[in-house]
Amino acid sequence: MRGIDVFSRPLEYLTPLGEQVGEIIREWVENEVIPYRRRFDEDYLEHRLILPPFKKLLGEYGIQRILFPEDLGGWGLGHSDYLCVAAFRMFEEIARADSGMAVAFGVVFWPLVLICCEPHVNRRLCEEFAPMFTGTTEPVFSCLAMTEPQGGSDIENVEVLKGSTIRTTAVQDGDEWVINGHKLWPTNTGGVADLMAVVCTTNPGSRNPDDIAIIFVPCDRPGVTQGPAYEKAGMAADKNGDIWFENVRVPLWYRACGPGDDAKYYGEVVSLGNMGSIAFAVGVMLNIYEKLQEYANRKVYRGLPLKENDAVAGVLADFATTIEAVRIIGYQCARMCDRQDLYGPRWSPEIVARARAHRYFAADRALEAIGKVMNLMECFGPDRDWDVEKHWRDIKMVQLWLGGKQLSQMEVARWFFECETL
């Protein structure tokens, strides 16, 4: 029976490191995740099943150190021009088992991009935080705190709102920032995160990009309170909760990139978040392909395996076609984010818009295709023992996060059609 490696990838984009780590992760998910994942939904608060495999991957294998410079104990991927393609491979391998774990894994690195990646490496912050990640075999989690109770995705809508709706404040007091505010939904909250990057304003209501500040806050600082994980439709491995900041003090130099640059490079995390989301969709579909292979071979219809029926084959073909197309788009998106010399900076409105377009196309197609697979499987489609329904629930969240579809549509229209008032 053909396996998941039959689907196209632009081979010229692949890198030895990404492939090697990808193989390690494939073995890890087979042994450490897939056997246990059907019980993850009930583990959403405690993570008793979810944390041990992360300890192995992040801490013991040391993958949590990959972005930091080599002289600080990292693998130096932040200096490479293949970070995104390598990340895409890792993400799809993890998402094949559990896309909740894939996002929790991805967000470990998400805020670190702001300080570890060229051309805006913040050496002092790298030196400050590298030991957290490189000096332990315990898993270390980061989070990027953006969304607030009012306005939801308005925070992510930097190009239009320019930070004017941010209510989490950072006020300078001597050589420290004093942070106050309330954030919702960041991945790796609910008590998981050790380090967070917080999107703040230094001047509430201002539309000056200089006033958008992304400030790193170790989660054990006095005044940081995390609520319990929300109960969601899926993605139990991705804990989301409230975070309250009450007079939280950190040094001034904990600001990621500085006035103007925080706002500018915020676009970069949006691009990378969208790129990663496509990898999650691909990973999920690859696993469903495996499940569907098993189902369509095992079930018999009119004396032949189900797959031999023309009508069924039509659905199978559509599913395979979706994987083919989405995977190629995803790798192209990753390559675009890597090769800034060819495509321009990945924080530019152009790349942000392209990545948004790729992501929402991928998520829409994946969701539609998986829904049809569930329907084909009739009463076994919603059965947890077949794993397809779990992926269906999870991929819906991939479609909705990062400001949701409508914000993506606006950003795409704004760039491609030069809309000025959206």
Next chain:
Amino acid sequence: MNDLELFPYPKNRLQKTDLDLAASLQDLVQKEIVDKRLELKEDYRGLLEPNLNKLLVEVGLQRMFWPEKLGGEEHNGPEAAYTVAAALEQVGRADTGLAYLAAHNLALQASLAMRENLNQEACGRFAPLFCDGRGPVIVSFVLPVFGEDEKAPAWRGKSFQVRARAASGSWVLNGKGVRPTCSGADAHLFGAWCAVEGEEQPAFILVPGDAPGLSRGPEFKKTGLAASRNADLDLSGVEVPAENCLFRGDLEYRRLLSWFYLGVSAAAVGGLLAAYQILKEWGDNRVIKGTGNVFKENPLTGALMGEIAQDISMSRLLAYDLAGMLADPTTFGDAGSDMVYTAALMIVHHVLATAERALHRTMELMASAGYAKEWQLERYWRDLKTVQCYVGSHELAKHDFARWFYGARTL
């Protein structure tokens, strides 16, 4: 105006008793289910089971069709189709799973106790169970499925899950790893459409949940429908009286399904109406783009909300159209006729596909709140998708459409 009245339906064709029932159910489910679900979530023992009892026993949905002399309401004319639609959309608004269970119960009643096709003997045997007021009767079906083991006999391409053998004064049933349409862990009665050994004509046989030889597997986890605690069954030489075979013909089987699909369609419309109410609150209050504009006033999100309302309206009209066809056999033919059955199958698939799309879009509009359990929307999304899968593959249903419209013979 009651916000549910915004969505048109043929109110003029409903009797006052239907409207009164719908109004009282609307109040009941609001108080007993909707207002309590934030606290009780999808708790079976705490929320769903007690309300199943309220709906089936106290309100009396499980007595609706049976003859009065047997303790029923004898509301058993074809016009009861409107009652089913009006009642189950209200129940479905509160909990799609409860409405799905009630749809099974009402379809079985309709197939046995409908005035024009009253099965006196079966009514005499089974009505007391439904009418004695001792508790809800959970009815489940065991239907042929799309793709099974190679040796299973087939009906219209689907494989029978249960085989029956006629014995002296009884039927003996066998089936392994049988998947019922709901409540395998709880059902009191299983209606199984069985292959009959040595005969071409299948048989619809009722199997009591406590029949010797019937064993239930553990409840399995699934996407939604918490009200239906499902489990696979093994039937090992299960013997039931010969009278438990309710019918042998396709006509009666299709009649049962037509009524079932009406109930399911109405349940789905209920889920859509619930989604509307949740989205309306969101659209009224959510401010976007920092401009002070609420969600519904934005041209893009407002248009999408409009499209969702269109989907709900069309689904409601279609469900009531099906009720209208079942309510008027003189004009449209028997509920088990090819035309009415095909229409019922088309409508239930269309409504469920539309519901899936509308729920997807509602969730898109609400972003994270769409998938947070706190907002109560995602459960309808999970429930409706689960119902869609249990109703069966759209691919095979399309073959039924092709049989009727194009005269396809070998599909």
